[in-house]
Amino acid sequence: xxxxxxxxxxxxxxxxxxxxxxxxxxxxxxxxxxxxxxxxxxxxxxxxxxxxxxxxxxxxxxxxxxxxxxxxxxxxxxxxxxxxxxxxxxxxxxxxxxxxxxxxxxxxxxxxxxxxxxxxxxxxxxxxxxxxxxxxxxxxxxxxxxxxxxxxxxxxxxxxxxxxxxxxxxxxxxxxxxxxxxxxxxxxxxxxxxxxxxxxxxxxxxxxxxxxxxxxxxxxxxxxxxxxxxxxxxxxxxxxxxxxxxxxxxxxxxxxxxxxxxxxxxxxxxxxxxxxxxxxxxxxxxxxxxxxxxxxxxxxxxxxxxxxxxxxxxxxxxxxxxxxxxxxxxxxxxxxxxxxxxxxxxxxxxxxxxxxxxxxxxxxxxxxxxxxxxxxxxxxxxxxxxxxxxxxxxxxxxxxxxxxxxxxxxxxxxxxxxxx
Amino acid sequence: xxxxxxxxxxxxxxxxxxxxxxxxxxxxxxxxxxxxxxxxxxxxxxxxxxxxxxxxxxxxxxxxxxxxxxxxxxxxxxxxxxxxxxxxxxxxxxxxxxxxxxxxxxxxxxxxxxxxxxxxxxxxxxxxxxxxxxxxxxxxxxxxxxxxxxxxxxxxxxxxxxxxxxxxxxxxxxxxxxxxxxxxxxxxxxxxxxxxxxxxxxxxxxxxxxxxxxxxxxxxxxxxxxxxxxxxxxxxxxxxxxxxxxxxxxxxxxxxxxxxxxxxxxxxxxxxxxxxxxxxxxxxxxxxxxxxxxxxxxxxxxxxxxxxxxxxxxxxxxxxxxxxxxxxxxxxxxxxxxxxxxxxxxxxxxxxxxxxxxxxxxxxxxxxxxxxxxxxxxxxxxxxxxxxxxxxxxxxxxxxxxxxxxxxxxxxxx
Numbered sequence: 001x002x003x004x005x006x007x008x009x010x011x012x013x014x015x016x017x018x019x020x021x022x023x024x025x026x027x028x029x030x031x032x033x034x035x036x037x038x039x040x041x042x043x044x045x046x047x048x049x050x051x052x053x054x055x056x057x058x059x060x061x062x063x064x065x066x067x068x069x070x071x072x073x074x075x076x077x078x079x080x081x082x083x084x085x086x087x088x089x090x091x092x093x094x095x096x097x098x099x100x101x102x103x104x105x106x107x108x109x110x111x112x113x114x115x116x117x118x119x120x121x122x123x124x125x126x127x128x129x130x131x132x133x134x135x136x137x138x139x140x141x142x143x144x145x146x147x148x149x150x151x152x153x154x155x156x157x158x159x160x161x162x163x164x165x166x167x168x169x170x171x172x173x174x175x176x177x178x179x180x181x182x183x184x185x186x187x188x189x190x191x192x193x194x195x196x197x198x199x200x201x202x203x204x205x206x207x208x209x210x211x212x213x214x215x216x217x218x219x220x221x222x223x224x225x226x227x228x229x230x231x232x233x234x235x236x237x238x239x240x241x242x243x244x245x246x247x248x249x250x251x252x253x254x255x256x257x258x259x260x261x262x263x264x265x266x267x268x269x270x271x272x273x274x275x276x277x278x279x280x281x282x283x284x285x286x287x288x289x290x291x292x293x294x295x296x297x298x299x300x301x302x303x304x305x306x307x308x309x310x311x312x313x314x315x316x317x318x319x320x321x322x323x324x325x326x327x328x329x330x331x332x333x334x335x336x337x338x339x340x341x342x343x344x345x346x347x348x349x350x351x352x353x354x355x356x357x358x359x360x361x362x363x364x365x366x367x368x369x370x371x372x373x374x375x376x377x378x379x380x381x382x383x384x385x386x387x388x389x390x391x392x393x394x395x396x397x398x399x400x401x402x403x404x405x406x407x408x409x410x411x412x413x414x415x416x417x418x419x420x
Numbered sequence: 421x422x423x424x425x426x427x428x429x430x431x432x433x434x435x436x437x438x439x440x441x442x443x444x445x446x447x448x449x450x451x452x453x454x455x456x457x458x459x460x461x462x463x464x465x466x467x468x469x470x471x472x473x474x475x476x477x478x479x480x481x482x483x484x485x486x487x488x489x490x491x492x493x494x495x496x497x498x499x500x501x502x503x504x505x506x507x508x509x510x511x512x513x514x515x516x517x518x519x520x521x522x523x524x525x526x527x528x529x530x531x532x533x534x535x536x537x538x539x540x541x542x543x544x545x546x547x548x549x550x551x552x553x554x555x556x557x558x559x560x561x562x563x564x565x566x567x568x569x570x571x572x573x574x575x576x577x578x579x580x581x582x583x584x585x586x587x588x589x590x591x592x593x594x595x596x597x598x599x600x601x602x603x604x605x606x607x608x609x610x611x612x613x614x615x616x617x618x619x620x621x622x623x624x625x626x627x628x629x630x631x632x633x634x635x636x637x638x639x640x641x642x643x644x645x646x647x648x649x650x651x652x653x654x655x656x657x658x659x660x661x662x663x664x665x666x667x668x669x670x671x672x673x674x675x676x677x678x679x680x681x682x683x684x685x686x687x688x689x690x691x692x693x694x695x696x697x698x699x700x701x702x703x704x705x706x707x708x709x710x711x712x713x714x715x716x717x718x719x720x721x722x723x724x725x726x727x728x729x730x731x732x733x734x735x736x737x738x739x740x741x742x743x744x745x746x747x748x749x750x751x752x753x754x755x756x757x758x759x760x761x762x763x764x765x766x767x768x769x770x771x772x773x774x775x776x777x778x779x780x781x782x783x784x785x786x787x788x789x790x791x792x793x794x795x796x797x798x799x800x801x802x803x804x805x806x807x808x809x810x811x812x813x814x815x816x817x818x819x820x821x822x823x824x825x826x827x828x829x830x831x832x833x834x
Contacts, residue, residue: 025705
């Protein structure tokens with residue numbers, strides 16, 4: 001094995017320029033792959049984080065009937081304890097589970113505001129303000145003012161919703177809503193803060209108010225519409241699900257509550273995950289294209305060295321060993337290219353992860369409605385470099401087996417034939 | 421002529437190498453053509469969703485209404501004189517028009533409620549110009565003079581409504597008070613436009629006007645359909661001029677669907693950017709491949725090159741000769757790529773592709789998550805072919821010059 005490697009290495013050194021050229025394509029392919037994936041990861045990571053914190057938790061617990069027609073935001077199918085004993089008691093019991101590091105109850109309800117001939121629809125979130133700050137640093141979304149205080153009729157409003165309502169922090173506003181007994185009622189709130197999450201849907205539709213207040217004015221004491229369960233990190237989702245569902249089995253509620261991991265919450269998360277898979281395939285495709293160039297060189301090398309190959313096989317080298325020599329030669333080129341590519345690609349992403357990539361000029365005409373931030377900070381991660389490098393090595397090595405097999409077909413008699 | 425002949429012969433000397441390099445280019449081109457057709461197809465179906473179900477090609481409304489059209493106000497409505505409307509409808513590119521009255525409403529069955537958009541429509545005009553009536557999967561279209569409505573399938577499921585069921589729309593009237601419109605579900609539609617399925621209740625415009633205390637001839641906007649969506653930009657400018665030239669003091673304007681579909685246009689631009697990126701990668705790969713091949717063949721043929729120069733060929737001519745060889749590979753790769761690409765696009769446009777397979781939920785854009793069919797654009801094929809030939813030629817020139825300027829004496833000496 002050792003001598004096969006050293007023959008391959010020596011052969012590569014024989015034509016340094018050619019070797020360098022042959023691997024240039026692999027280098028480029030690996031750099032492109034690393035760079036593109038780092039941007040994608042940066043984008044999906046921030047989306048996943050936001051989604052988990054605002055929508056799904058690591059695992060979300062809701063009533064099955066509530067989830068079936070979630071859009072209605074029914075106040076009839078609530079989380080009110082394992083067997084109706086109340087939200088507080090249920091949360092206290094769940095807190096004993098080791099898999100859980102935090103529980104955020106939320107009470108989501110539709111509300112609207114009417115002025116003149118216009119009606120503005122919005123979504124209220126009754127939340128445990130202190131818990132939200134502690135678990136997901138909710139206060140970092142605060143653009144102005146402060147979060148509402150528990151115990152008082154106060155709200156903090158998404159900034160574009162606030163614009164639509166023509167209100168400012170400090171103003172008072174009367175909102176209408178349906179209580180759990182289905183009677184239309186109104187309350188006057190003081191706007192204490194302006195929220196900017198960067199998520200258009202949230203900022204244009206949602207206001208938050210203390211949970212105790214919303215339970216009070218919606219006639220829903222000791223109830224919420226959902227529980228967001230958090231573990232130490234987002235990969236704990238399955239252990240949370242198994243811990244909580246066995247709890248539901250023993251204490252009751254397993255027939256009405258459903259647990260959903262953030263991974264299965266649908267929408268943008270699954271879209272991004274599918275997109276990541278597509279990008280992986282595209283990357284493999286680009287590396288394969290680049291490998292064709294190595295194949296090209298190998299074929300030429302084999303043709304050049306028919307005499308040498310003939311000599312080797314007449315000296316007793318087996319077909320398998322000759323295939324190995326040339327595969328090694330190709331694999332070495334692929335490895336060299338992938339490593340160089342990973343180093344350059346890693347350097348580039350490391351640089352841009354600090355400086356940021358400014359697409360403002362390219363996207364200049366796109367306006368504010370863009371879904372994607374115009375300045376992107378690619379994520380630098382060793383995992384990304386490794387993935388691209390290993391992909392480059394594997395694909396190029398496999399590609400080289402094809403021409404290397406031709407080398408074994410060379411007859412020993414070729415050694416004696418004058419090729420010229 | 422001689423040079424071309426030599427170049428051709430040289431290419432056929434190393435068939436495998438030529439073909440391999442050409443394949444690199446061909447696969448890259450094929451990929452580009454396919455991606456372009458896919459994105460085009462996606463945009464096409466989205467544009468169709470907008471023009472056939474929602475916006476139409478042009479909407480006439482007052483400038484003030486356009487400013488806050490998202491709030492669905494009942495102020496600044498449009499009402500056109502018969503004569504003006506006839507003149508617009510009489511234009512050669514205009515095939516039909518439909519007035520609509522949009523309003524914000526709360527749909528309720530007494531138990532659950534959902535905020536949505538009520539859309540008062542002229543039953544005849546809407547049916548003949550838009551695909552609402554054709555999309556009914558259950559029940560029937562609204563009967564003239566009946567308090568009936570057509571709703572989307574997903575909305576019906578969320579509210580657990582079936583054909584014949586009653587529901588109410590709570591609305592805010594122009595008189596600044598609440599009112600309730602009682603309606604019966606006449607039909608359930610399923611359109612490829614998720615926005616329509618989820619958010620819109622269609623009802624007779626007269627009924628909406630009565631309930632909202634809006635005058636008889638007023639509408640939020642008048643939607644026009646044209647013979648071709650490409651005409652919308654020019655036509656809207658001309659109609660705008662026609663509207664402002666009239667005696668009416670109202671600030672009426674015509675807006676094209678492109679102006680209404682900002683989000684999609686942004687997506688289009690984003691997709692274009694991705695395509696440019698793909699083009700860049702093709703460029704790099706093709707360049708590396710061609711340069712590699714050319715250098716290999718130059719190294720192999722130092723002697724030959726020296727001979728040619730000794731026989732009086734100038735550096736320029738030798739460079740050009742080798743560059744031509746590279747261009748030849750580009751032509752071959754281009755032809756192969758375009759042919760493969762055409763095959764791929766044919767498959768895509770015939771069978772379509774479901775890139776959202778296995779995904780639940782919907783994005784907040786008027787894109788249907790159904791099967792996507794490719795669209796043909798001959799320009800792409802022509803462009804990408806010449807692109808590959810020119811890139812090949814240029815990336816062959818540098819290594820060619822490097823080989824051509826070697827001293828013939830040195831080379832022959834070896």
